[in-house]
Every structure is written in structure tokens, then in C-alpha cells.
Amino acid sequence: MANARIIVVGNEKGGAGKTTVALHVAVALMHEGARVAVIDLDVRQQSMAHFFANRALWAAAEKLPLPHPRVLPHLDEAALQTSADFIVVDTPGADTALSREAHQRADMIVTPMNDSFVDFDVLAVVDPVTLVVSRPGLYAETVWAARKARAAERRAPIDWVVLRNRLASVEARNRKRIDERLDTLSRRVGFRPVAGLRDRVIYRELFPFGLTVSDLSRDVRPVQISIAHVMARQEIGLMMEELGLVEGGGEQTAPV
Numbered sequence: 001m002a003n004a005r006i007i008v009v010g011n012e013k014g015g016a017g018k019t020t021v022a023l024h025v026a027v028a029l030m031h032e033g034a035r036v037a038v039i040d041l042d043v044r045q046q047s048m049a050h051f052f053a054n055r056a057l058w059a060a061a062e063k064l065p066l067p068h069p070r071v072l073p074h075l076d077e078a079a080l081q082t083s084a085d086f087i088v089v090d091t092p093g094a095d096t097a098l099s100r101e102a103h104q105r106a107d108m109i110v111t112p113m114n115d116s117f118v119d120f121d122v123l124a125v126v127d128p129v130t131l132v133v134s135r136p137g138l139y140a141e142t143v144w145a146a147r148k149a150r151a152a153e154r155r156a157p158i159d160w161v162v163l164r165n166r167l168a169s170v171e172a173r174n175r176k177r178i179d180e181r182l183d184t185l186s187r188r189v190g191f192r193p194v195a196g197l198r199d200r201v202i203y204r205e206l207f208p209f210g211l212t213v214s215d216l217s218r219d220v221r222p223v224q225i226s227i228a229h230v231m232a233r234q235e236i237g238l239m240m241e242e243l244g245l246v247e248g249g250g251e252q253t254a255p256v
Contacts, residue, residue, distance in 0.1 A: 003080065004037065004080070004082065004084040004085060004086055004087045005085065005086050005087070005107045005108070006075075006086075006087045006089065006102075006105055006106050006107050006108070007025065007086060007087070007088050007089065007106070007107070007108045007110060007245075008089045008091060008102045008103055008105075008106035008108070008109050008110070009021050009022040009025070009088070009089065009090055009091065009109075009110045009111075009112070010089075010091040010099060010102070010103060010109055010110070010111060010139075011091075011093065011111045011112060011113065011119075011122065011139060012093060012094060012095050012122050012138060012139045012142065013093055013113075013118075013119055013121075013122045013139070014092075014093030014094075015093070015114075016093070016111075016112045016113055016114055016119055016165060017112040017114070017165040017196075017197065018090060018091065018093070018112055019042075019047045019048055019051075019090050020112075020165075020197065020203055020204070021110060021112050021163060021165065021196065021197065022038075022048055022088055022089075022090040023048060023051055023090075023207075023212060024197070024203070024212050024213075024214070024236055024239075025088055025110070025240070025243070025245070026038050026069055026086075026088040027067075027211075027212045027214050027215065028212070028214045028236055028237075028240050028245075028246070029085075029086050029088070029240075029245060029246075030067035030068075030069065031067065031214050031215075032245075032246055034085040034086055035070075035083060035084045035085045035086075036067075036069040036070070036084060036085065036086050036087075036088060037069055037070040037071070037072050037079070037082050037084040037086070037087045037088070038052060038069045038070070038071055038072065038087070038088050038089075038090070039071075039072045039073070039074065039075050039079065039087060039088070039089045039090070039102075040071075040090050041075070041089060041090060041091045041092060041096070041098045041099055041102060042090060042091065042092040042093075043092070043098075044092070045092070047090070048090040049071065051207060051210050052068070052069060052071055052210060053210070054207070054208060054209060054210035055068065055209070055210025055211065056068060056210065057210070058209045058210050058211070058222075059210075064219055064220060066211075066215060066220070069084075069088075070082060070083075070084060072087070075087070075089060075098075075101065075102050075105060080105075086245075089102050089106070091103075095138070095142065100142065100145075100146070103142060103143060103145075103146035103158075104145075104146045104149045104150060106146065106158055107156070107158065107159065108158065108159045108160075108161065108243070109143060109146070109158055109159070109160045109161070110161050110163055110243065111123075111139070111143075111160070111161065111162045111163060111191070112163045112165040112196060113162060113163070113164065113165060114165055115164065115172075115174065115175050115178060116174075116178075117174075117177075117178065120137075120178055120181065120182070121137055122137045122138060122139040122140075123136070123137045123139060123140050123162070123182075123185060124136055124137045124140060124181065124185045124189075125137055126181065131177060131181070133181055133184050133185050133188070136185070136188070136189050140185075140189050143158070143160055143189075143191075144189065146158060147160075159192070159244075160190065160191040160192070161191060161192045161193075161194055161243060162182065162186070162191045162192070162193045162194070163194055163195075163196035163197075163239070163243075164182075164193065164194065164195050164196050165196040165197055194239070194242040194243065195238070195239070195242065196239055197235060197236075197239060198235065200228065200232055202228055202229055202232045203232065205223060206222065206223065209222045212236070213229055213232045213233040213236060214233065214236060216229060216233070
């Protein structure tokens with residue numbers, strides 16, 4: 001079997017939206033026909049594991065044929081041999097041995113960050129007077145170490161993407177400042193900044209059912225469908241295209 005592509009969703013800061021992104025990427029890939037395995041390395045909270053357990057229970061109760069991933073306990077040699085096209089790994093908001101190992105095995109690292117200098121601080125340290133980027137932050141150093149380890153194994157380089165998560169609906173001076181510094185830092189440490197997900201209740205309201213907006217259809221309607229769901233579904237498609245995981249934006253049609 002060809003090796004599965006490993007997508008690690010990571011950021012050492014909590015509350016950046018790692019699990020939300022990981023769930024939506026995994027489900028969107030399944031709806032594209034990919035075989036997906038998932039690993040939840042947040043051994044305390046286990047939000048990803050709970051989501052897919054909810055999904056299995058809800059689908060069984062409603063007798064609906066939803067796609068399901070293979071849920072793996074660890075990112076070990078057995079996991080790497082599983083029959084999957086992608087392995088999506090959700091990591092904790094902390095520096096742990098398991099998280100570092102996952103980063104070193106990653107083919108792609110997706111780092112969600114909110115529009116905030118608090119989140120930017122894990123990527124880079126800025127001068128408090130000029131706001132000029134002075135040096136990479138702790139998490140950037142973690143990714144750099146993972147890249148060095150991978151290069152030592154003579155493997156393909158890691159594609160690092162910084163995903164602008166929970167974007168504000170309007171332009172603001174703070175957002176412009178962050179845009180400028182992300183652009184500078186991206187050239188310095190080598191990542192791709194892309195637009196991610198806005199802060200929508202829709203991305204959280206389907207969690208108890210183990211569903212995302214990608215699942216919604218004539219048969220799958222646990223909540224009342226609105227234009228906001230259509231917009232969220234288009235946003236997911238655009239995110240998947242920007243990540244390079246689908247062609248043409250993936251599934252962007254409106255749920256009916």
C-alpha cells in the first residue's frame with residue numbers, strides 16, 4: 001500500500017480551533033471519496049474521538065449511511081500501514097512528546113491561528129515598540145526541528161500551512177498588522193498563510209451529532225438549514241482548495 005498522507009493539525013496554543021479544523025478536513029476528505037483515518041493525540045480532552053463516536057451512534061440511530069473514518073489510537077508503525085489515503089492527526093495545545101513525534105512524521109502541518117497577536121506570539125516574537133518580527137516563536141522552532149529531522153531521513157519536505165482561523169467579518173487595523181507580519185514571517189521560516197474559517201456557530205452546533213456542514217443533505221438534517229449553512233459549506237470547500245487537498249474547491253453545492 002502507498003503510504004497515507006499524514007496531516008497534522010497543530011499549535012501549542014489552546015483555543016486556536018485545531019479540533020474544528022481537523023474534523024472538517026477529515027469529513028470533507030471522506031466526502032471526496034478518500035479513505036481517512038484519524039488520531040486524537042489530545043489524550044485528556046479527546047474531542048475528536050468523541051465527535052466520531054457521536055457520529056457512529058447518530059448514524060446508526062437514524063439508519064443513515066454516513067462515511068466513517070478509521071479511528072486509530074496511536075501514530076505508530078501499525079497506524080502507518082493502515083489502509084487509508086490520509087491520516088488526520090489532532091494534537092493538544094501543548095508541547096508533548098507525542099505531538100513532537102507527530103510533527104516529525106507529518107507530510108502537511110496545518111496551524112490554525114486566530115486574528116490576534118496572542119496567537120501570533122507562538123509563531124514569532126515581535127518588538128513591543130516597533131512590532132517588527134525579531135525572532136521565531138516556540139512553536140515555529142518545533143516545526144523547524146520536525147523539518148530538520150525529516151530532512152535527515154531524506155524524506156520529502158513538510159508542507160507547513162498557517163490557517164487564518166475565526167477571521168473577523170470586517171477589515172481592522174489589528175488584522176492588517178497581523179497580515180503584514182505573517183507575510184514577513186512566512187518568507188523567513190517557510191509556511192503558506194491561507195484563509196481559514198470564520199467564527200460561525202454552525203461549525204459547533206453539529207458537534208453533538210458528529211456531523212459537519214459537509215454531511216448535510218435531503219436526508220441528513222439534524223438542524224434547520226439556512227443560508228448560513230450554505231455559506232459555511234462554501235467556506236469549507238475554499239479552505240480545502242487552499243490547502244491543496246481537493247481540486248476546484250471540492251463540494252460547494254448548497255445542501256438541499
